[in-house]
Amino acid sequence: MPKTIAVLGSALFFVVAPLVLAGFVPWWITHWEFRPPFSGIELTRAIGLMLIIAGVPGVVDSFARFALEGLGTPAPIAPPQKLVVTGLYRYVRNPIYIAVVAVIFGQALLFGDWRLLWYGALLWLFFHVWVVMIEEPTLKQTFGTEYESFRTNVPRWIPRLTPWRAR
Numbered sequence: 001m002p003k004t005i006a007v008l009g010s011a012l013f014f015v016v017a018p019l020v021l022a023g024f025v026p027w028w029i030t031h032w033e034f035r036p037p038f039s040g041i042e043l044t045r046a047i048g049l050m051l052i053i054a055g056v057p058g059v060v061d062s063f064a065r066f067a068l069e070g071l072g073t074p075a076p077i078a079p080p081q082k083l084v085v086t087g088l089y090r091y092v093r094n095p096i097y098i099a100v101v102a103v104i105f106g107q108a109l110l111f112g113d114w115r116l117l118w119y120g121a122l123l124w125l126f127f128h129v130w131v132v133m134i135e136e137p138t139l140k141q142t143f144g145t146e147y148e149s150f151r152t153n154v155p156r157w158i159p160r161l162t163p164w165r166a167r
Contacts, residue, residue, distance in 0.1 A: 001071050001072055001078065001081060002071075003067065003068060003071065006066070006067040006068070006070075006071050006072055006073060006078075006080075007067040007068070009067070009072075009073040009075065009078050010063045010064070010066055010067040010073040010074065010075075011063075013063075013073050013074055013075040013078075014059075014060075014063050016075075017074070017075070018059050018063075018096070018099075018100050018103075021100055021104070021123065022055070022059075022100045022103040022104050022107075025119065026104055026107045026116055026119070029113065029115050029116055029119060030107070030111050030113045030115070030116060032107075032111060033111065034110075034111055034112060035111060035112035035113055036112050037109075037112045038109065038112055044109045044112070045109060045110050045112070047106075047109050048105070048106040048107065048108065048109025048110030048111075049106065049110055050106070051102045051103065051105055051106030051109065052102075052103050052106035052107065052110065053106075054099075054102060054106075055098075055099040055100065055101075055102035055103035055106060056099070056103060058088055058095050058096070058098070058099030058102070059096055059099040059100060059103070061087055061088060061095075062074070062084075062087065062088060062089070062095045062096045062099070063096070065084045065086060065087050065089070066080050066084055069082060069084050069086060070082045070083070070084040074096055076134075076138075079138075079142070083139070083143045083146050083147055083150065085150050085154075085164075085166045088159075089150075089154070090154070090160075090163035090164050090165065091154070091159040091160045091163060091164070092154060092155055092156070092157065092158070092159040092160070093150070093151065093154050093155065093156050094127070094131060094156060094157065097124070097127040097131070098157065098159075100123070100127075101120050101123060101124045101127070104116055104119060104120035104123065105117065105120045108120060128157075131156065136151070139151075146166075149166065149167070150164075150166065
C-alpha cells in the first residue's frame with residue numbers, strides 16, 4: 001500500500017475507532033460532567049489527567065508508525081505490510097489498546113465516574129480476547145519468525161523497562 005493511502009486510511013480509522021471509543025462514548029456516558037472525586041481525593045483527578053496526557057500521544061504515534069513504517073493501518077481490513085517494532089512497540093506489543101484504555105480510565109478518574117471505569121474494563125477485556133484469538137494468530141501467520149521473535153521478547157500488556165531491539 002502506498003504511504004499516502006496508508007496515512008489517509010490510518011487517519012480515517014483513527015476517527016472511527018479511538019476517537020469513538022475514547023472520545024464519543026465517554027462523552028455519551030458522562031457528558032463530561034464532573035462528579036465528586038473518587039473517595040473524595042482530588043489527586044485522583046490529576047492522575048486521570050496524566051493518564052489522558054500519556055495516552056493520546058501513544059495512540060497518535062502508534063497510528064503514524066502503522067502508516068509510515070508498516071505501510072498499512074491498524075484496521076484489520078487494511079493491515080500493515082511490514083511488522084512495526086519501533087517506538088512504543090519496543091516496550092509493549094499493544095500500545096494502541098493500552099493507550100485507549102488509559103485515556104478512558106483517565107477520564108473516569110478526572111470526572112469521578114464509575115461507569116467509565118466499567119466501560120474501560122469491559123473494553124480492555126474485549127481487546128484481550130481479540131488480541132489472543134484473532135490478532136496474534138493472524139500476525140504469526142503473516143509475519144512468521146519475525147513476529148515470533150517480537151512476541152517472545154516484548155510483552156503483550158505490561159511494558160518492558162528497556163526497549164527491545166529487533167536483530
